[in-house]
Amino acid sequence: MSEASRLPALLISDFNAQNLAALLNNLPEPSRFAVQVAPYGQVMQALTDPTLDCWQPAPQAVLVWTRPQSVLPDFLRALEYARPSPEAVLAQVDAFCDAIRSASSRTRWVFVVTWTLPGHERGLGLIDWKSETGLARLLAQANLRLAEDLQSVPNVFVLDGERWAAQPGAEHAHNPKLWYLGKIGFGAQVFQLAAQDFGAAVQAASGQARKLLILDLDDTLWGGIVGDVGWEGIRLGGHDAIGEAFLDFQAGLKALKNRGVLLGIVSKNDEQLALEAIRRHPEMLLRQEDFAGWRINWEDKAANVQALVADLNLGLQSTVFIDDNPIERSRVRQALPEVWVPDWPEDKLHFRRALQSLSCFDTPSLTEEDRERTSLYVTERQRASAREQAQSFEDWLRSLETRVIVEPLTSVNLPRTAQLLNKTNQMNLATRRLTEAELQAWVSLPGKHMWTYRVQDRFGDSGLTGIASLQAEGASVRVVDFVLSCRVMGRRVEETILSHLAQAAKELGARWIDATYLPTPKNGVCLSFWVERSGFERLPGGSSFRRSVDRPFPTPEGVELVLAAQPTP
Amino acid sequence: MNLDLITQQILDAIRDLNDQLPPDGRIEPSPDAALLAPEGKLDSLGVVNLILLVEERMANRLSTELSLTDDRTLSQSQAVFRDVTSLATHIQLLIESRGNLGGAAE
Numbered sequence: 306m307s308e309a310s311r312l313p314a315l316l317i318s319d320f321n322a323q324n325l326a327a328l329l330n331n332l333p334e335p336s337r338f339a340v341q342v343a344p345y346g347q348v349m350q351a352l353t354d355p356t357l358d359c360w361q362p363a364p365q366a367v368l369v370w371t372r373p374q375s376v377l378p379d380f381l382r383a384l385e386y387a388r389p390s391p392e393a394v395l396a397q398v399d400a401f402c403d404a405i406r407s408a409s410s411r412t413r414w415v416f417v418v419t420w421t422l423p424g425h426e427r428g429l430g431l432i433d434w435k436s437e438t439g440l441a442r443l444l445a446q447a448n449l450r451l452a453e454d455l456q457s458v459p460n461v462f463v464l465d466g467e468r469w470a471a472q473p474g475a476e477h478a479h480n481p482k483l484w485y486l487g488k489i490g491f492g493a494q495v496f497q498l499a500a501q502d503f504g505a506a507v508q509a510a511s512g513q514a515r516k517l518l519i520l521d522l523d524d525t526l527w528g529g530i531v532g533d534v535g536w537e538g539i540r541l542g543g544h545d546a547i548g549e550a551f552l553d554f555q556a557g558l559k560a561l562k563n564r565g566v567l568l569g570i571v572s573k574n575d576e577q578l579a580l581e582a583i584r585r586h587p588e589m590l591l592r593q594e595d596f597a598g599w600r601i602n603w604e605d606k607a608a609n610v611q612a613l614v615a616d617l618n619l620g621l622q623s624t625v626f627i628d629d630n631p632i633e634r635s636r637v638r639q640a641l642p643e644v645w646v647p648d649w650p651e652d653k654l655h656f657r658r659a660l661q662s663l664s665c666f667d668t669p670s671l672t673e674e675d676r677e678r679t680s681l682y683v684t685e686r687q688r689a690s691a692r693e694q695a696q697s698f699e700d701w702l703r704s705l706e707t708r709v710i711v712e713p714l715t716s717v718n719l720p721r722t723a724q725l726l727n728k729t730n731q732m733n734l735a736t737r738r739l740t741e742a743e744l745q746a747w748v749s750l751p752g753k754h755m756w757t758y759r760v761q762d763r764f765g766d767s768g769l770t771g772i773a774s775l776q777a778e779g780a781s782v783r784v785v786d787f788v789l790s791c792r793v794m795g796r797r798v799e800e801t802i803l804s805h806l807a808q809a810a811k812e813l814g815a816r817w818i819d820a821t822y823l824p825t826p827k828n829g830v831c832l833s834f835w836v837e838r839s840g841f842e843r844l845p846g847g848s849s850f851r852r853s854v855d856r857p858f859p860t861p862e863g864v865e866l867v868l869a870a871q872p873t874p
Numbered sequence: 875m876n877l878d879l880i881t882q883q884i885l886d887a888i889r890d891l892n893d894q895l896p897p898d899g900r901i902e903p904s905p906d907a908a909l910l911a912p913e914g915k916l917d918s919l920g921v922v923n924l925i926l927l928v929e930e931r932m933a934n935r936l937s938t939e940l941s942l943t944d945d946r947t948l949s950q951s952q953a954v955f956r957d958v959t960s961l962a963t964h965i966q967l968l969i970e971s972r973g974n975l976g977g978a979a980e
Contacts, residue, residue, distance in 0.1 A: 323919055327894040480926060482943055487922040493894070 311339035312507065315364035315412070317351045318343070319375035320490030328500040335508065338366075345488070348376055352404035355411055366414045366507050369405060370466070370499075372490065373420035373447060376401050383443050386429075391437050395450050402454035409461050413740055414510045416503060417455065418466040419448045424475025459719070459741035462506060462669070469498040505664035511738065512727025515645060515665040517597070517619050518561060519610055521628035522572040522579055526558075526591070527551050528653065531582045532575055542588030547653050554656040555590040562595055565675025566666050567617065567682065570599035571609045571626070597682035606633050607640035617682065618791035620730060620827065625665060670720040670741075674768035681792060684765040691764075702797060703863040705762040709771075709801045712869045714748050714755040721769045722757050725788060730827040732794055732834065734787035734820060752777035754809065755786070758802055760793045767793050773802050775809060775818075781851075782810045784820035787831070797861040799834055803841075805866055807858035815854055822848045875938070875969050881905050881962040883935060887927035888958070894923065905962075910955040921955055928961070938969060 314329065316322045326340040343351035343359040348371055351357060374381040377397040382389035409415045421444075427433065428440030436442070455461045470478040473494035483489035491499075508514070523530045528540025528547050542552040562568050568591065572579060579601045583593055598616050600609035606628070614624050621643035628634050629649060638646045650659050668675070688705070695701035714722055723741040730736070739747065748755050758771030770790035775782045784806060789799060810818045820841065822832050836843060840858065841850035852858075860866045885903040892900040899915050901907050908914035909924070916924065925942045932938045941947075947954055947964065954964045 321919070324894055324923065327896065330896060331893060482926060482929075483922065486925070486943060487919055489919075489922065493890075493923070493926075 311337045312366060313362050313364045314338045314340045314366045314368065314507075315351075315359055316340055316342045316368050316370070317348055317359075317408075318368075318370045318490070319346055319348050319372055320370075320484075321345060321488040322370065322490070324489060324493065325370075325496045325499060328496050329503065332500055332504050335513075338504075346375075349401075349404055352408045360411060364412050366416065366503075366510075367408055367412045368416045368418070368503055369408070370418040370490075371420070373422070373444060377447060380443060380447065383438055383440055384426075389438055389443070391443060391446065394443055394447055398447050398450040399454060402451065405455060405461060406458055409458055409742070413460060413743070414507065415458075415461045416464050416506055417451065417461065418464050418499070419451065420444055421466045421470045423479035424470070425479070459723075459745075460510075462510065464499075464502060464506060466499075469495045469502070472498055502664065505667060509664070509667035510669045510740075512669070512724065513622075514668045515566070515625050516623040516728075517567045517569055517614065517617065517625070518558070518666075519569040519571050519613060519624060519626045520558070521606075521630065521633065522570060522574055522582075522601070524629045524653075525627060525656075526555065526570075527582070527586075527589075531578055536578070536582035536586050539582060539586065541586060548588075550654045550656060552588060552590060554653075554660060557657045557660045559590055559595065561660075561666060562591075562679055563676060564666070564671060565668070565678045567597040567619075567679055568595055569597055569613050569617070570601060571606050571613060572599075572601050573603050573606065574601050576601040594683055595679060597679055598686075605636070607637045610637055610641060610644060618731075618794070625663070627660075668724070670724060672721040672724060672769075674721055674770075675724075677766075677768065681765070681767055684767075685792065688762075688764050699863075702861075705764070705796065705863070707760065707762045707796060707798070707801075707864045708867055709798055709805075709864060710759040710761065710867045710869050711805055712757050712759070714744070714757060718757050718769055719745065722755075722772055725769065725772055725790060726786065729788045729790060730825070731791055731830045732787075732789040732799070733825075733828050734831055734835075735785060735823045736825050736828060737786060748774075753785075754813070756805065756809070758789075758798070758805075760796075760798055762796075771798060771802055773806055775806060775813070777813065777815070778819070780815060781817040781819050782813055782815040784818060787820065794830075797864050800838065800840070800861045801864045801866055803839060804858045804860045807852070807854060807856075811854050818852050818854060820850045822850070824848070875936070875966060877962055877966055879936065880932075880965050881958060883931040884928055884958050884962055884965075887924060887931050890927055891920070891924055895920070905958050908957045909961065910952065914955075914957070916955070921951070924955075928965075932965070940965065940968065942968075944968075 316326055322342055326342050329338045329340045332338065341359050351359060374384055377394050379389040379393040379397060405415060405417055422440060426440060429436050433439035433441045452463050455463060473492060477492045478495050480492050483492060520526055528551050529538060531539055540548040540551060542548050558568060580593065583589055598613050600613045610626055614621055621641055624644045626637050626644050626646045627649060634646045637644055645665055647663060650656065691704065692701045695704060712718060719741050723739065723744050727738050747753055753776050755774040757769050759769050760767040770793045772786050772788040773784065774786040776785050807818060822835055835841060835850055839850060841852040843850055888901050888903045901915055909916050910921065911917055929940050929942055932940045954961055
């Protein structure tokens with residue numbers, strides 16, 4: 306990988322962080338960084354002074370990792386048992402957070418590590434949690450205040466340093482030799498965990514989280530072979546360590562589903578038998594409605610994974626595959642390298658732990674649409690079934706009773722809008738990737754307008770699934786973003802959005818609406834729409850489009866366009 | 875304690891250390907490899923990291939508690955950390971001088 310394709314990152318810390326920088330620079334793809342380390346021990350200066358050399362070239366991501374005693378003077382007093390003031394500690398946390406906020410305006414993301422203490426630090430011993438100046442209690446309060454202070458800053462994320470320090474054990478986490486000889490704050494294993502998490506955090510913040518988890522069934526979702534022992538004989542729950550472990554694994558999967566990760570099944574099995582087990586086993590936590598789709602047959606698993614991903618209108622790069630069988634894992638890994646196939650423990654008692662250690666599903670926000678994602682796919686199945694029964698495509702569209710509700714960008718819909726903008730690959734005119742803060746800043750500029758589109762029909766609410774934006778350019782307005790989730794594509798929502806943009810352009814006093822398609826390996830479907838169905842004239846060169854505002858652009862038949870009342874921003 | 879056994883622990887430590895080094899700063903894991911700059915590639919931070927890794931391996935694999943941060947070692951660090959063999963020889967002397975044969979078979 307060339308230096309140019311590495312992500313510039315900055316490490317700000319009060320200890321020698323060169324070891325961590327080296328690990329970050331050596332991370333495998335896709336997390337490749339070119340890390341600069343801010344001057345040692347100058348945390349507040351590095352956060353607040355943009356003229357320091359370490360801010361050139363401008364970092365895309367900043368990691369701030371400090372020891373509490375170095376940025377919170379009253380915490381140092383607590384370490385010396387010198388009657389610190391808890392209120393003063395919290396005020397110092399606030400000041401530190403002000404400095405973080407200042408830094409956050411100069412970079413895409415800031416990641417702040419929670420404060421920790423070495424495991425051998427016993428504070429006030431028995432009364433450490435009883436006394437308001439006990440170290441553990443004070444540290445917990447400081448960390449909570451840190452999280453609360455930074456909660457509302459969209460591009461700042463707090464990372465859990467305690468987890469990194471706890472995993473290798475106290476002895477390896479803090480080695481006094483490292484400190485006295487090199488002012489190195491933590492041991493190699495802590496830095497390794499931190500480097501992995503930082504890489505995953507940047508992936509997550511940039512909207513590259515995996516969205517679909519495809520599972521095998523026998524000996525993965527439950528114990529035993531359902532084809533041999535029947536649904537009554539599989540191991541799941543009960544007074545059985547293995548059965549309990551599978552049930553716990555399912556609980557972990559259900560939690561992922563509730564966070565917005567889609568679950569799918571690819572299994573070599575008899576479909577009726579397998580689905581019967583899912584429907585009838587009394588302890589089955591995951592039922593049919595928890596799965597967005599499945600391919601249960603005796604065909605090649607790689608082919609089935611590919612087909613299921615296509616059915617769900619997702620990309621292979623969004624997919625994770627879990628199977629207890631190493632041969633099947635190897636097959637899928639080899640045939641579909643974009644699919645993430647984690648190594649999987651042989652011991653079933655470790656399944657839940659292996660699942661929880663996956664960071665590839667982390668997202669920068671959690672929206673209502675995420676929580677409802679699986680049910681959206683279930684209603685999509687009902688929609689598809691209605692389409693099969695309809696006389697014609699037009700009849701089906703009319704029967705849907707689609708409503709498209711338009712809202713301007715607000716602080717309420719901002720997280721979902723940023724998420725959609727950053728995750729949508731197919732129906733995306735310009736494929737702009739912006740953080741919430743960047744999006745907010747863009748919309749606040751003169752002549753820039755952005756709307757969001759929520760799509761509903763008689764089967765349910767698909768949620769906020771469209772974005773469009775315009776910018777004034779003399780007598781024209783230009784469509785900057787035209788983004789639609791694959792969930793609602795092909796239901797005349799595309800034309801409805803353009804109809805709304807035509808109306809908005811007229812109100813803005815423009816004569817023309819222009820649009821330019823910026824190709825990526827994945828947005829060919831967007832070009833097809835603009836060429837075949839947009840109603841815009843394609844200009845010479847092939848990727849620019851224009852339409853006169855004077856030409857009427859009615860809303861498609863059967864679709865109702867609703868302008869929501871102007872919400873408070 | 876057998877010098878080859880000690881050398882093996884140092885070479886394993888170098889392999890781990892290389893994960894933290896940029897490609898052009900890595901050390902060839904061989905008995906003749908120079909360690910300390912300017913002949914070798916290790917700066918003072920690299921030496922600290924190597925010390926910790928070697929101590930850890932000696933403890934975990936050869937059940938030999940060892941300190942490479944004692945005065946005797948640090949006062950002659952240029953000579954001790956010149957190359958892999960000089961470090962192995964120094965460790966062997968340290969162990970012999972305290973009469974600790976460790977738990978490993980020779």
